[in-house]
Amino acid sequence: MKKLRLTVCVLTYKRPAELRRGLPHVLEHVSRLNGHEDVGIMADVLVVDNDPEGSAAQVVREMDSPLMTYVVEPEPGISAGRNRALDEALGSDLLVYIDDDERPQERWLLPLVQTWKESGAAAVMGRVVSEFEHEVDPWITAGRFFVRRRMATGTAIDVAAAGNLLLDLNQIRDLGIRFDSSFGLTGAEDTLFSGMLRNAGGKIVWCDESVASDFVPASRTTRKWVLARSWSHGNSATLVDLKLAGSSRQQQLRRLRAVARGLLRVGGGAARYGWGLVTRSDRHEARGLRAAMRGAGMIAGAGGLVYQEYGRNKQSASSIYRPFARRSVWSRSKIGRYADH
Numbered sequence: 001m002k003k004l005r006l007t008v009c010v011l012t013y014k015r016p017a018e019l020r021r022g023l024p025h026v027l028e029h030v031s032r033l034n035g036h037e038d039v040g041i042m043a044d045v046l047v048v049d050n051d052p053e054g055s056a057a058q059v060v061r062e063m064d065s066p067l068m069t070y071v072v073e074p075e076p077g078i079s080a081g082r083n084r085a086l087d088e089a090l091g092s093d094l095l096v097y098i099d100d101d102e103r104p105q106e107r108w109l110l111p112l113v114q115t116w117k118e119s120g121a122a123a124v125m126g127r128v129v130s131e132f133e134h135e136v137d138p139w140i141t142a143g144r145f146f147v148r149r150r151m152a153t154g155t156a157i158d159v160a161a162a163g164n165l166l167l168d169l170n171q172i173r174d175l176g177i178r179f180d181s182s183f184g185l186t187g188a189e190d191t192l193f194s195g196m197l198r199n200a201g202g203k204i205v206w207c208d209e210s211v212a213s214d215f216v217p218a219s220r221t222t223r224k225w226v227l228a229r230s231w232s233h234g235n236s237a238t239l240v241d242l243k244l245a246g247s248s249r250q251q252q253l254r255r256l257r258a259v260a261r262g263l264l265r266v267g268g269g270a271a272r273y274g275w276g277l278v279t280r281s282d283r284h285e286a287r288g289l290r291a292a293m294r295g296a297g298m299i300a301g302a303g304g305l306v307y308q309e310y311g312r313n314k315q316s317a318s319s320i321y322r323p324f325a326r327r328s329v330w331s332r333s334k335i336g337r338y339a340d341h
Helices: 016-034 057-063 078-088 109-119 138-142 169-175 189-199 223-243 248-279 282-302
Strands: 004-012 041-049 068-072 094-099 102-104 123-132 164-168 204-216
Touching: 004 016, 004 078, 016 041, 016 057, 016 102, 016 109, 016 204, 041 078, 057 068, 068 078, 078 094, 078 189, 094 102, 094 109, 094 169, 109 123, 109 164, 109 204, 138 223, 138 282, 164 169, 164 204, 189 204, 189 223, 223 248, 223 282, 248 282
Parallel strands: 004 041, 004 094, 041 068, 123 204
Antiparallel strands: 094 164, 102 204, 123 164
16 A cells, blocks of 8 residues: 655744754654554655745754655745745655744654544644743733633534644645735734635534643743734734635624624723722733733734734835735834744
8 A cells, every 4th residue: 555645844933952852753653654654654854944045944854754844935924935945745645844942742743643544534633832932921911911722623614724734735736725925924824724724614623632732931921022923813813814815895794893893802901900900810911911902902903004924124014015004014123022933
């Protein structure tokens, strides 16, 4: 029987230390999967470097593995890197995405494959858990800013992130789905991708046994960063919803819905924050602000304001995100840079 081919893509941008930390574990899992004759899969690793200067090349050379291929994708943005992986994996049946700041845990790759075989899904999403560089502020812990969902393996889901994601490339190609370049620097390109996949009839399921650790540096565990991230999530959620609208009328209705829901979050969150101040409760303070910031981001997205979470120097927000812009766009220079890509 002919073996299926699987490619693991590690998308990276100017994070050699993180890549050096996680890549050996990725290679170990790939080698282990190749050793399972009963699985019937041959796997390899693709490193897509989104830095035009090729800053990850040295790390790949250090690994010196015949299982690994390295390419540079000069077009800025996560979407370009993810689409480059789709193009490079033309000879593969399966593609698994894992981020450069993630490290696979003991059970990672094989459970993804097994869940795909059992479900026949177009995409299988595994878990990502946070691993912190330093002790986290109790206020942030109380706000559950880094808590991610869990559910039973095989559960159908509507939204998937690409930090630990397997794609059935034959189904993806048949459906003609790719990552939208207009979300390359905003983030949420994976949310939009999974929404398009779902709308096209593709099935997405959860795999609880597959786990990757997300390394969180101290710079990302400040109150300022987590609240900005909450705003960003609300902003991108609205933009994705608008992008998935089937007509201009639906888009207008979704704008109104985003404003209404955003106002509810802002009002409810502000009230909870106030209660937290009165009762001196970190839990109510943090979760209240988290809800209010997400709501504010939703409202801003409905008005055409776009947050460049992965913005780069000298990048023009208005020129890249004109499809969303109605009156104005918040550029990276105004709100700061909260991520590395």
